[in-house]
Amino acid sequence: QLAVEYERGLASMKLASSEDVNEVVAHIGNCLQRICPGGFSHMYKCVCDWLGFPYREEVQWDVDTIYLTQDTRELNVQDFSHLYHRDLIPIIAVLEYNQWFTKLSSKDLKLSADVCEQILRVVSRSSRLEELVLENAGLKTDFAQKLANALALNPCSGLHTINLTNNALEDRGVNSLAQSLSANQLVPSTLSYLDLSGNLLRGDDLSNLYSFLALPNSLTVLDVSNSDCALDMMCGALTRGCLQHLAVLNFSKTVFSHRKGKDVPPSFKQFFSSSLALSSITMSGTKLPPEALKNLARVLDNLVHMIQDEESPLTSLSLADSKLKSDLTIILNALGSNTSLTKVDISGNGMGDMGAKMLAKALQINTKLRTVIWDKNNISPQGLQDIAVALEKNFTLRCMPIPINDASQALKANQEKTEDALQKIENYLTRNHETRKYLQEQAYRLQQGIVTTTTQQLLPNLYHLGGASWTGANGSSSNPIHKKLESMAGEVTLVVDEQLKIFIKYGI
Template sequence: AIALANALKENSTLQELFLGGNLITDRGAQAFVDLLVDANCTLQIIDLTDNNVSQDVLEKMNVLLARNRNGSPMGQVAGLFMRLNSNDPALKHLYVNDKEIGNKASKRLAEALSKNTYVTTIDISSNNIGDIGAISFGEMLRENTTLQSLNLKNNYITSSGGQSILTALHHNSTVTELELGDGVLGEMEQLQLEILLARNRAGQEMDSLAHYTQRLSENDPTLTAINLDQAGDDGLKMLSGALLQNTVLTELFLTSNDITDKGVKHLAVALEMNKTVREVSLYGNSITDCGAMMLLYVMQTNKTVTFLDLRKNEEVSEDLLEKLDLLTKQNRMNHTVQKLAVSNAVARLQANDPSLTDVSLNYEYLGDEGAMIYAGALKENTYLANLNLSHASIGDSGAQILASAVHNHPTLTCLSLAWNDFTRIGVTAVALALRKNKVINELDLSGCRGEDAGATALLELLLYNKNICKLSYDETGVPDCTIANIDQLLKRNSKFNTSFLT
């Protein structure tokens, strides 16, 4: 080992040295450490496994090797070879683009990948691997069973190397994404490549379909959502059969799956029995009014599904879409009422819990029915300080009911009803209700379509109420003079309201 280390002092090209399974001790290993101290040493890997070398010396050597590896593009790649050869389960994505790898190193990389069972993504673009490297990767594709995505663009690969990759794909069933770059394959060869990749994607989709069907049948408690791309009618039939007894799944998304009325028939039967699925997307399929009518019939009695998307099915009429939307909307309302009936926040508001000072239901669907429940609870409460019911699908009726509940609330200082569905009617109702309120100092009505009439009501609110120092509202359709006057009154209020400023 000492003699070899001395000889390597004159070498300026060697990067890897494998001496595992010998009788090297600390004395010989130290010679390699001394060699690595020289900044001109190019070694990036020294393998001394199964020798009699202490951990202390190995650590010193590894620090110097890491310095060399990090100092060049190839050095950064060198460490990956060891992880590939050891089949490191943590190495799943390999990005070595633009690292000056060349055809020889790419051949070694391909050989290491042939036996690897964890890497799923490789980007080796812009490395000048040429046809030699492409042929090596073609051989790798015949053996590897885990790789899914391979990028070989900008590598000076000609039709010869491209043909090697194409031929290998006939024997590979896992790669679903492969990029060779423009001009590598002819028009017919490129079409053949796309067909092979589509075949692999379809095969994986069927594997996923069988996997999901089994888990549904077993009532797997962790399977609450399914999202597939190429299920088709046969796939939907399989899933629907498993859904008959399933009590866990809540979301089923099958957008653009070439599903027709034939598949919908099986889903309709499943939805008659299933009591847990809440969201179903059949967006962008080939369903007609006949299939939509089957679902409409089922939705007359199904009280669970709150979202059913049949858009972009060109042969489904707008009339049927509207009828289905009304039924799912009714289910959403009923679900909201049931949920709020046992809501901890509502119960605590009604019980006037002094520790409950903040309620935030941002992005929770309430609708007017939910707003009514909260309004009723607020009338019994004297401790709440902050109420956020934004993005809750509250309409004009809900806004009016809430306005009557908060108009004289003794402790509420911050109210957010932003991005709801009410118009100038709801905005005006809130503005009128808060005219004599002496507590609220922050009001957020952003995204609510108040327009000129709603903004005028808010302007009049600020004329009466000097406590509100922060107001957010939708300025769409509001004259500049009204906006300026509102800003002026908010500045006036801020001067009077020292507690808000502090």
Template sequence: MSLTRDTVEEIRQYIRENCSTLFGKKFWECRTIALIQFSTKSDKYEQKFFVISKFRVFILHGKTPLHLKIDKKFNLLSLRAIQVISASKELSLSWEDRSGRSIVKSSIKCTEMEPIELAKSLLAALKHYFPDIGPSLQNFIAIVPSQLLSDFQSFPISTPKLLCNNFRRSYVAICDYYDQRYKDEVVWDIEHIYFTHDLHEIRLEDFSHLPVKDQITILACSQFSEYFTAISIEGTKLVSEHIEILFNIIRRSHSLKSLRLINCSLPKDFITHISAAISANIHIPLETLDFTGNNLDDRKGFQQLSTVLPKLTNLKSLYFTNCGLSEKCVTAISSGLISGFTMENSGKKLELRALGFAGNLLKDDVSELVNFISLCTSLRVLDLSSTSILIDRLWNNLKLGGLQLEVLKLSGCSTGKKSKEHASVVKELFGCMVNLKEVDFSNTQIGPDLLQGFLSGLSNNNQIKDVIVNLNGVCDKTCAPILEKFLIDCPIGTLFIRDSSLENEILPVLTTLRKMKSLTMLDIGGNNFYTLKSNKKYASIYSHISDELVKMMNESNLQELNLSDARIGETMHVILNALGVSKLTLLDISNNEMGNSGARLLSKALQLNHCLQKLYIDRNQITAEGFGELSNALKLNRTLQSMPTPIIDVSDAFGKPDRSRVLTAVSEIERYLERNRSEKCRNEELRQKVIHQLNNRSEKYEINSSDYKRIIFFEVIKVISDFGSEPAIRIPIDEVVDSIVSKLDQISKANDEKTLSKLKEALAEHGVEICENVEAKNPGQENYLRKSIKQLIENHLTEMSWATVFMKADRLLTSNNALKLRGSFSNGAIDHSVLVGYSKLNHRPASMVHDSSDTPSRTTSIDELNNGGSGATTPLVHLAKSRPRPAHRLRNIKDENGNTSSGIDSTPPLSSSTTNHNSSIMNNSTTSHMSQSSSSGDSNGSPLNRRAALLPPPPSASPQLYASVPDEPPSTTPPPIPRRTPNMPPKLPPKPESPAKSPIHKHNSSITSATSGSSELIDRF
């Protein structure tokens, strides 16, 4: 029974006004309402209403508005076929019934509008929610005639166009398709985070807190969107729903460029299914495929993939790291890559730039892989780490296709018995590479011959520089001479030689590393020093090694040094003492057993260092006391910006009673580091830097040979220090700032006009017109600009002024007659002065805490090391316990001449000769006895005297007042310091012997000499 025209209009009006009541709250409008003849069978048609509301299609039946019922409904994404039959004026539709997992076919006849217009209404609604779906339409919908596809581009675009290519609209339509709730937080993250940072890669980890079905709706948005060009999933176990939506994305997407599925527990047949998906969409612009960390050993699947790879002409990177592939799988991939590289009659060939098979055991048949390496000249990254591949088979092929490699990773590979024969090939290969940036041979025993060929090739290559070379676990004692001879001329910027067990052969290698001009980063930690530390017979070698490390820190171009896991122990104080004047910007001394005493020395070095920016100190058994020392040091340090919290040491210290001290110290350390990172005024930092630079160059000012120059030097340092502690000099720069701001304001106005003009044009293209001019000047902008410019000018002036201070002071101190002291101490005293006991140390002197006869001592200067001298070992001397006992019983002792002298309790009279002698020393000598004892060697005098000799005289006193009278002639040997005998239980007296056998009778002369020595001791007192 047909409906009358009035009834049809009434029903149409009712549907338009009550669509939310009929279909649901989210369907508040209808795009199309038409009366149709609908049939799901070939010969039976029924009169129904065809309605497109939002992203759904509804088929309704009913004779009155009150009797309307929904007969069919489906999402626009469920469409699988749209066919216009012109002969019968029918529209054939097919859609997916997700409830029954079947395809529904229907025929539609419409007298109100042409079938092709009805089809265009469906496609226009689809474009409203998915504006980028055009190129993907034919991948999941069969459309006839093809004219509809060409007309699709002319369909109107949804307005207003929302962020991320209408992600909000696409997401709500996809949520309806998968029957999932719309999540506002997902839209907020995409529109605020992804759009703000211009992120085009969907990271599933960003939404790992959501259920799997919600994650699927997010991934599905990338099927038809040009905004999302990459998908990254790492460490998330994928279920079958994830896998299925990924396959759909590959079948339908026309913008996906990168697919990274790392450690996702992919099924073994994944390669088979993804190969089929790629075959269904060979125009997908994939550039990166990364399946690292998935067990994918499927021979048949890789055979199928080898037929697909040649069609991916945009592919640039392919990674199958740690995928458990066999040689046959790798052979299949290599065959496919070779066929894609050698395709004939093709407009574009495969140009792979990165290939990675690391972690797959490849021992036997790798001929196809080797052939591909020889053919692919576009390859820039080759990673065959931990494959156990015989690298001897690669050298000749790399000469053919690998000369433009940038990264070559061959760690954990193997070499053959005849590897020596390939040394010349290796030398020629690395001598011809033009873009080499990184080489990794770690844990590959290449042997001395291949190592020599590699290093000699690098040294002969003038086209590369600052190469990163990893030789961890490669070298041994036999390779040390090779490193010593060939490293010095290699263009290596970063070198790793950890865990090489070089031990006592490392000393000449360190000397070579110090002389390398290009080396800026060195990692020499690990087990390179274990044997030397544990064996006492290598103590002298260990001492020289520590000295060489110090010289490397001071004299080389090294900027970063890694000594982690070396377990250097007490000898670490040598390096820490040298850190005060080091030029290093990064130092890693983790796991070196330095303890709180090492932390104390490190704090002293940090108070002087002005270059170090990053420091790593974890696993060093530091407790609350050590952290407190470090926090006090950072209070004075203005350059260190990063010191990651030593988690292990802090956690261990938390278990002790002084937990609150640890928390306080760690918080203070973080506060000072934050201050150094955000500090705007650099006056204090620059002051410290100038003082440190002058101290480091003090040996050029000849202060070792003259008290006069030494006093001038310390006066200059004191003045600069006082000068820097005063407030910065204020220069009237307001006029300069005003002129700059006015000029910038003029330039800004011209720039604003051009910018607004471009904005107006861009808005006009999107249908938006600016009707009136609105003032958009920011009132606080000028003040902010003025403040910023003023701060920049002040910082610049401060830096320039301190640079001028340094250069001026340096030149004045270098010149002989540029500075003069007022008073009695004149320049003429330079000619009469003797060698002063002040020696310039390029490091902090060895600490009393670490002085021990079992560990190498570090008390010599760098200049002495260069001249071949070595520092004397200084025993630990306690100022109270080591003082000699007073000889109260030594009274009326006769000397050799028979004269009787009084003991300690009586004071001998001062003779006139002694007075005259001391007076002459006071008047003529300009050298203090304390300095003289310091210069004579560290074994003479206590550490307190040695350190006092290094202190400058107070500026207020006359230099001559510090020339003390010596207590004895210089030739007199100081008395031995008696040892304290331990408290032992009394022993029985010895058995009496005859007078002839008595030791007293035999050694009577020894007693006489001892008595004479005691007499001399009493005279000196």
């Protein structure tokens, strides 16, 4: 008997012999190989024969076994980086015809000219490819220009993600690519992710990039960090085309070309005040003009209000490498009552032991933060000890990487005290990952105490409110109003108690 379980149920059939069962199973396996993932193995064999390349059985095994098991739609060139570069050509060529894979990626692997040419063929012919990720692939200006031509040849391209980070495309290459993106009628409505970080965009020849960004588009993520591009020029284009959808903007280590003595361009202010979807802004390492720094105190005050706002949409805040020193204290104090932030990066601010103490106080009462990045803050062994003591009382923080730079300096000052603090921090974080049962019980007891205390404090105040007007003619306080207040206080306590049980049970 053969039983096959599938998404709609179980199918069973009786066959004459076990040999027949084995034959049917083998046939099903062959059919699955042709179907999933997209018949890659058969296509790969044909392409190898057509192009005259040797057929590598390990490629077939990897795709049919590992890729199929993981149900991945990403063809990662790194998985085959141990092969000769020429062996990568037929693997990539399959994507011209394959309908299974939607993503082609390569990271930290220098691609040969032949491999790049094959990638361009796929881009020019595939209607199924949606994501192209070529990070640190040794690409130069001519590749960007050829990529522009490939996109122009494919009116049916479905690319929504282009990641060309850490290459040498330069402004000329990016300008050519942007021109093609603008000319393609589908791109403005389909491209949602564009990463050009790590490419030198210092020149003035970026008019086509600005023109593309100025067109109404669907970009939700734009990363031009570490490119030396002009921040104020970029904002002028973003104001015209990216107000509706852009949610993540990374401007770190860019250049503000504003000249001293002139007002900040209106487009700069207009973009940040008019953007409708912006949820993440990264500007670390960007040298802002003195005119902008004059408003730093007001910016920090506004950040505090946003952090403390119960309805704040802010979930992640990075102040990395801002060198705020003691000015960071105002932010740290606000973290204690924060109800929205789950991740904070305060590394590179030189806040010292005083800042560590303020952070420790915040961590003792904060229950929302899950990740804190805090290296390069000149924290001594005592500051590390303060953090360790605070984490003993924090059961919700999950990720707080060891501050390597600060720890290395602290070890020189007091090795025993530093090692003890770091070990405690690691142990408490491990504890927070293991179970939440005791946390829920502790939180319930804590909240019970808060409710009881609050009710006990509230009731006398309610009694006092109205004072003599509630006292009867004979001076007795036993009247309907007092009885009603006592009843209401009891009901409030019961309702809050039940709600807390629900919150804790479901981890709300």
